[in-house]
Amino acid sequence: MTQERQGAVTFKGNPVTLLGPEIKAGDQAPDFTVLANDLSTVTLNDSKGTVRIISVVPSLDTGVCDLQTRRFNEEASKLEGVKVLTISVDLPFAQKRWCGAAGVDNLQTLSDHRELSFGTAYGVAIKELRLLTRAVFVIDKNDKVVYVEYVPEVTNHPDYEAPILAAKKALEA
Template structure:
């Protein structure tokens, strides 16, 4: 598993670490209207952004950055997944005015978190990570951010999105 810290302290990631070339694992999450969604509900190239909580500065900035950049790339779907409740995600999206990112909640089952190896055992939050899945459901990019309070490598993730098209 990836070695990750939160505030400089080591944390334990639970689940299955994925790698480039793997078939993207399916998962069940909840959208902002309380509907169950799976990976297969979204087609084409998908950028999956895993964040601990939208109510924090880095998560907010990460989601806004991917929203802005996704608006410039045709045919990509950006999914931001956290364990925030769907109500909080909906409120955050409404206040933020984002239109190119879909927020999804993994609070119920941690299905996504376990499938992608990003559940922080000690906190029951998702670790910061970015995955790119191509239209054949293959993982073409993986970044487990080594310190949860740091930003991901936006440029590398966006380059991987463009390559996956």
């Protein structure tokens, strides 16, 4: 049975339930299976041996998610050796269309719509909405989580500087 964390975050001021465990810095990164824009499967193991920033958004078609993804795309162009992934439950086709329209090409968008595999493994699936809550994870080359932020209010921006600094530090380790 999947763990439920009631009131862990709010959506438009209302408490929602997150499915899955709360991931903490120091944890081994859980595996997951999501879909790339070409419908191929992607797992954590596909980026093994690299530092990863995983930016989690409810939907690319909303203002904050759009800005968050554009910001991490911009940062990705300056972070040599860091792979930046954006995961949402948007369909792969919508993600591909959005990336084309937004000129986003320095990060990879991945869809968790099929199984909520990432959402339940990382404790970011919102039970009531079947969306992912806003969060950022940094995973080092050895698949250890070195940074976590679950944004307390889903409609707010994450901290952008802290995960970038954590990724740079993980590169040096």
